[in-house]
Amino acid sequence: xxxxxxxxxxxxxxxxxxxxxxxxxxxxxxxxxxxxxxxxxxxxxxxxxxxxxxxxxxxxxxxxxxxxxxxxxxxxxxxxxxxxxxxxxxxxxxxxxxxxxxxxxxxxxxxxxxxxxxxxxxxxx
Numbered sequence: 001x002x003x004x005x006x007x008x009x010x011x012x013x014x015x016x017x018x019x020x021x022x023x024x025x026x027x028x029x030x031x032x033x034x035x036x037x038x039x040x041x042x043x044x045x046x047x048x049x050x051x052x053x054x055x056x057x058x059x060x061x062x063x064x065x066x067x068x069x070x071x072x073x074x075x076x077x078x079x080x081x082x083x084x085x086x087x088x089x090x091x092x093x094x095x096x097x098x099x100x101x102x103x104x105x106x107x108x109x110x111x112x113x114x115x116x117x118x119x120x121x122x123x124x125x
Contacts, residue, residue, distance in 0.1 A: 010042055013115060014122040016068065017045030020111040026051045028059045032096060035063040046072060048081065048114050052104035058085045059100040060110055062092075069094040072121060080117035081110035 010017040019042055026034065031051055038047040047063040060081045062074040078090035078097035085101025092098055101110075 010045055013046075013118050014124050016072070016118065016122065017042055018048070018115060018118060019045065020048040020050075020115065022050050022052065022107045022111070024052050028061075028098070028100075031059060031061040031098070032063075035061045035096065039063045039065050044068065046074075046077065046118060048077065048111060050081070050085075050107040050110055052107050056104040057100065057102050058104040058107050058110065059098065060085065060090070060114075061096070061098045062114065063096050064094065066095060072118065073097075076121065077114050077117055081114040084110040084113045 010019040019038055035047050035049055044065050044067050049061050051059045060078055062078045064072050064074045073094045074097035075092050078099040082090045082099035084106045086103035087099050087101030090097055090099025
């Protein structure tokens with residue numbers, strides 16, 4: 001994805017670019033690389049991808065660019081999305097975190113919960 005495509009695919013939440021997508025057919029070990037690539041393309045912002053496997057289990061990976069980790073923690077956002085997937089918690093670092101759950105059909109709800117958590121974290125109300 002080009003930088004222009006990454007920026008156009010991102011929405012603004014306050015002053016933060018958020019790119020979120022549901023993907024399929026990707027191993028969880030490869031998800032972090034995809035999120036890293038999207039973070040590089042977006043420049044500054046938050047990237048969240050949910051992968052739904054053939055078994056309908058979902059994995060969520062959240063990346064926050066280095067310039068924003070003082071304001072936004074990827075672990076907090078991953079935990080917000082995990083609940084919608086039927087998962088408990090999530091873990092990682094302030095710049096990259098992951099979570100998962102058995103309810104892949106709720107992938108969009110997980111991304112929506114993550115967006116709401118970002119909205120609330122920024123004090124947008």
